[in-house]
Amino acid sequence: MTSPRFDRTHTDDLMEFVAVSPSPYHAAANVAARLDAAGFLRLAETAAWDDGVGGRYVLRGGAIVAWFVPEGAEATRGFRILGAHTDSPTLRVKPNPDTGAAGWRQIAVELYGGTLLNSWLDRDLGLSGRIVLRDGSEHLVFVDRPLLRVPQLAIHLDRQVNEAGLQLDKQQHMTPIWGLGKVDEGALIRFVAEEVGVDAAQVAGWDLMVHDVQRPAYLGRDGELLASARLDNLLSVHAGLAALLAAAHDGVPHIPVFGAFDHEETGSESTTGAAGPLLETVLTRIVSSRGGSLDERARAFADSFHLSSDVGHAVHPNYVGRHEPGHHPVPNGGPILKVNTNQRYATDARGRAVWAAACERAGVPWQTFVGINSMGCGTTIGPITAARLGIETVDVGVACLSMHSSRELCGAEDPHLLASAAAAFLES
Ligand code: ZN
Numbered sequence: 001m002t003s004p005r006f007d008r009t010h011t012d013d014l015m016e017f018v019a020v021s022p023s024p025y026h027a028a029a030n031v032a033a034r035l036d037a038a039g040f041l042r043l044a045e046t047a048a049w050d051d052g053v054g055g056r057y058v059l060r061g062g063a064i065v066a067w068f069v070p071e072g073a074e075a076t077r078g079f080r081i082l083g084a085h086t087d088s089p090t091l092r093v094k095p096n097p098d099t100g101a102a103g104w105r106q107i108a109v110e111l112y113g114g115t116l117l118n119s120w121l122d123r124d125l126g127l128s129g130r131i132v133l134r135d136g137s138e139h140l141v142f143v144d145r146p147l148l149r150v151p152q153l154a155i156h157l158d159r160q161v162n163e164a165g166l167q168l169d170k171q172q173h174m175t176p177i178w179g180l181g182k183v184d185e186g187a188l189i190r191f192v193a194e195e196v197g198v199d200a201a202q203v204a205g206w207d208l209m210v211h212d213v214q215r216p217a218y219l220g221r222d223g224e225l226l227a228s229a230r231l232d233n234l235l236s237v238h239a240g241l242a243a244l245l246a247a248a249h250d251g252v253p254h255i256p257v258f259g260a261f262d263h264e265e266t267g268s269e270s271t272t273g274a275a276g277p278l279l280e281t282v283l284t285r286i287v288s289s290r291g292g293s294l295d296e297r298a299r300a301f302a303d304s305f306h307l308s309s310d311v312g313h314a315v316h317p318n319y320v321g322r323h324e325p326g327h328h329p330v331p332n333g334g335p336i337l338k339v340n341t342n343q344r345y346a347t348d349a350r351g352r353a354v355w356a357a358a359c360e361r362a363g364v365p366w367q368t369f370v371g372i373n374s375m376g377c378g379t380t381i382g383p384i385t386a387a388r389l390g391i392e393t394v395d396v397g398v399a400c401l402s403m404h405s406s407r408e409l410c411g412a413e414d415p416h417l418l419a420s421a422a423a424a425f426l427e428s
Helices: 008-019 024-037 187-196 231-247 278-288 294-302 349-362 381-389 414-426
Strands: 054-060 063-069 079-085 090-101 104-112 125-133 138-148 177-180 203-212 217-219 225-228 255-261 305-309 336-339 367-370 392-397 399-401 408-411
Touching (some): 008 414, 024 054, 024 125, 024 231, 024 255, 054 278, 063 278, 079 414, 090 187, 138 203, 187 203, 231 414, 255 278, 305 381, 305 414, 349 414, 408 414
Parallel strands (some): 079 305, 305 392
Antiparallel strands (some): 054 063, 063 255, 090 104, 217 225, 225 408, 336 392, 399 408
């Protein structure tokens, strides 16, 4: 049975958020819409920023940074930052998308991020992202019905597949089909333009990707698990937003900030990635718009802390030996603190203390993840922002199975426990 602390409302809402956020652009736009509803004001990066107190945010492509300045906050007031990322491994449409072979119409795709290729086989895929018109206007694209499929080769034509393992050539074998007939140049963009309701001749650029149209679902005998696409890392984006909204009130001792960045799966180095200047610029402008100097900015940064949240590995029952034997995070055991002394995670003793205190205040149990020495360790935005801003950082998240699969799995209680701990952190 699921425990009484299980807040199904939060997980239900996460499932809806993931379902309507197939691309980073949708995720950022959906966060913005929820911030609008909560009374936050969107600031233009090209405009002068007011010195007003209250909730504000900046939206740039697939990234968003939101914050709340409490009444009376002086220029040296430090930040409590919750960081996450909006992107997930997927297949993305190439510049000349229309291709095909043997009477099939296909779409040429690039592999985005460290995707588990096999997880995209034989799934009903939709299409999403954005197009930009000649006049510079941007339109979101969301075709949420079975449109594409990467068909696996039948076992009769690949007799050794179960013994030798599935071998997928990244260029040859991952091209989705989307119909029958001769290759029709321009067909995909004409189709997308029609879906969006614009003139195809006006489409000047596109960032398009596929997604599994299957909705998130509770799984398991007692429904204590959550099966879903993009838990990495929309789970943290959703939790971070909930935490910011909970912490956005006068009397909060620091300035709570929520940042969700794009391009983590490819190393974060972009104008909207965590390695870019977006967060630093926003934090600097929050200080300077209240009359703060460079010296006061340095004082505010020195009084700041960053909680970087991303998924981690739960112990896999069929591969227990791949996990560090003394550290076995389990689903619904609470969010995880992620440790790697080689700085793949930014956590240190001070960070651990901050995290433990936040969890204690929230009444949230937590676990520790550390990798096994015989294997490399993943990383996330924590070490990147720590190095860039010099702000103390701790890496946390939720333990899951099947990370980077098109459909991942985690405990259904953990998202709410993470959000509760994150809110306690932002309010500290
Ligand atoms: Zn991630």
